[in-house]
């Protein structure tokens with residue numbers, strides 16, 4: 001049995017067609033079914049649909065053999081203990097700084113609200129900017145509006161969320177897409193099954 005951990009939401013939706021090409025179609029719809037482990041049309045593959053930030057943990061500990069997670073989450077987690085053999089090119093977006101529209105560039109030490117504490121720390125350090133990083137778990141856009149932070153570090157896709165909150169994108173930190181990650185022990189123990197799946201995903205991606 002192969003267990004694949006997939007990030008809930010946007011990544012899961014975009015991974016579905018890719019999984020389907022490999023014959024992996026969940027039998028139940030996680031939106032309507034409360035099961036945490038989803039059987040699929042492939043008897044040897046099951047899915048666990050979990051919070052994005054938990055995917056690297058499940059794969060690292062071997063609770064899942066493979067995982068699908070955003071590069072943002074993998075970098076923040078520190079995924080050196082995982083193999084990352086494939087860029088799936090799904091759920092593409094940008095990790096950016098953003099600030100109140102028209103706000104002047106902050107001088108001196110800045111306050112940054114984000115859930116990406118490690119990434120933000122190393123980004124501002126690499127630019128020689130002193131930053132106090134404030135960890136938030138959601139609604140980052142609120143922070144500059146209420147004076148909690150000078151800017152935020154968050155994912156931007158269409159830019160609509162920023163615009164709706166009177167914020168504007170400032171600097172691109174990196175382009176983000178979802179990656180396939182593999183548990184190192186599983187890569188050895190289940191080599192045949194995992195490499196067959198990798199080849200199938202590679203083929204599908206090449207035809208896109």
Ligand code: AMP
Nearest residue numbers: 010091092093155156157158159160161
């Ligand atoms: P948008 O309004 O299209 O720029 O989307 C921004 C909002 O969606 C922010 O709250 C982001 O955290 C979230 N978001 C954008 N792209 C992704 C992605 N690929 N994966 C997860 N969340 C995303």
